Amino acid sequence: MGLFDKFKRGLAKSRDALFGRLTGLFHGRKLDEALYEELEEVLLAADVGFETAMWLVERVRRLAREQKATDGSELPGLLQQAMEEALEDNDPSMKVAETGPSLYLFVGVNGVGKTTSIGKLAHHFKAEGKKVLVAAGDTFRAAAIEQLMEWGNRSGVDVIRHTQGADPAAVIYDAIAAARARSADVILCDTAGRLHNKANLMAELAKIHKVVERELPGAPHEVLLVVDGTTGQNALLQAKSFLEVANVTGMIVTKLDGTAKGGVLLPIVREFHIPVKWVGLGEQMDDLEPFSPKAFAEAICQAPESAS
Structure with a gap:
C-alpha cells in the first residue's frame, strides 16, 4: 500500500466528517462571503482551532482570487492547497548522529500511545536494517516496562530495563553503554508520563538530559512529544503543557484512524x-508513518469514494 493510500485509509473518519459538511457548502453555490463564513464553522467543528481556521479561510479567499475561482465546487481543491501551504514548513526528517547511535527521547502523558509508538518505531528502524535498543525509562509505571518488553519481543529488539521505581537516568545510562557494546544504531528512550507534578517531571528530564549529553555528546538527537489525535483540542493543551x-x-x-478530529494536526x-x-494511521506494526503534508491534505480534502 502506497503512502497516499495509507493516509487515505487512516484519515477516512476525518475526511468523511469534513467532506460531508463541505458537500452541503459547495453544491450548487457560488464562492461568496456567506460560504466563507460557513467554511469557517465547518473547520472549527473539525477541530482545526479558531486561529488556524481563520488563517485557512483567508488563504482560500486569496487562492480563489488568484485563480479566478467563482464556483463552490472548486472549494475542496482550494482548501487542499491552503492546507498544504499551512504545513509547508513541516520537516518530518529525524536528526541522526554523526557518529555512534542516534538517541531519541519520548515524552507524553499516559494513554496517548507513547509505548506503542516506541514499539512501532523500533520495528520501522529494524526493517531499515538498523540495530535498535529500547530503554524502559518510565520506571514510575510497572505496566510501561511490561508493555515495552512485549513490543520488544514482537519487534525483535532488546529492551534495557530496571525494576519499577529505579532511577530513569540510570536506565538510559545503561542503554547507552549497551548500545556502544552492541554497536547499536538507534536508542529509543521512554520516559514517565505523569504531568500533574511539573516540578518532578522537569527535574527528572533535566537529569536524563545531563546524563545523555555527558555520555553521548549531541544527544538527545530528537525529543518527541506523543499526543493522542482522538482528543482533538485537548492534544493542543497537552502539547502546551509539555512544551x-x-x-x-x-x-x-x-490514533488518527480512530477519530474525525484529524484537523488538529494543522x-x-x-x-x-x-x-x-510521525502519525499513527492504524493498529498494525507498520502503521506509524512519516508525516506527509501533501498526502495529509489530499486525503482530508478528497471526496469519499461513496461521494465521488
Missing part, C-alpha cells in the same frame, strides 16, 4: 512551530 517542561523537537500524533504545526514527525 513548558521539555525541549521538544518533534511530535507524534497517534494548529499543532502552525501554532507551535514544531514539526509533526
Whole structure:
C-alpha cells in the first residue's frame, strides 16, 4: 500500500466528517462571503482551532482570487492547497548522529500511545536494517516496562530495563553503554508520563538530559512529544503543557484512524512551530508513518469514494 493510500485509509473518519459538511457548502453555490463564513464553522467543528481556521479561510479567499475561482465546487481543491501551504514548513526528517547511535527521547502523558509508538518505531528502524535498543525509562509505571518488553519481543529488539521505581537516568545510562557494546544504531528512550507534578517531571528530564549529553555528546538527537489525535483540542493543551517542561523537537500524533478530529494536526504545526514527525494511521506494526503534508491534505480534502 502506497503512502497516499495509507493516509487515505487512516484519515477516512476525518475526511468523511469534513467532506460531508463541505458537500452541503459547495453544491450548487457560488464562492461568496456567506460560504466563507460557513467554511469557517465547518473547520472549527473539525477541530482545526479558531486561529488556524481563520488563517485557512483567508488563504482560500486569496487562492480563489488568484485563480479566478467563482464556483463552490472548486472549494475542496482550494482548501487542499491552503492546507498544504499551512504545513509547508513541516520537516518530518529525524536528526541522526554523526557518529555512534542516534538517541531519541519520548515524552507524553499516559494513554496517548507513547509505548506503542516506541514499539512501532523500533520495528520501522529494524526493517531499515538498523540495530535498535529500547530503554524502559518510565520506571514510575510497572505496566510501561511490561508493555515495552512485549513490543520488544514482537519487534525483535532488546529492551534495557530496571525494576519499577529505579532511577530513569540510570536506565538510559545503561542503554547507552549497551548500545556502544552492541554497536547499536538507534536508542529509543521512554520516559514517565505523569504531568500533574511539573516540578518532578522537569527535574527528572533535566537529569536524563545531563546524563545523555555527558555520555553521548549531541544527544538527545530528537525529543518527541506523543499526543493522542482522538482528543482533538485537548492534544493542543497537552502539547502546551509539555512544551513548558521539555525541549521538544518533534511530535507524534497517534490514533488518527480512530477519530474525525484529524484537523488538529494543522494548529499543532502552525501554532507551535514544531514539526509533526510521525502519525499513527492504524493498529498494525507498520502503521506509524512519516508525516506527509501533501498526502495529509489530499486525503482530508478528497471526496469519499461513496461521494465521488
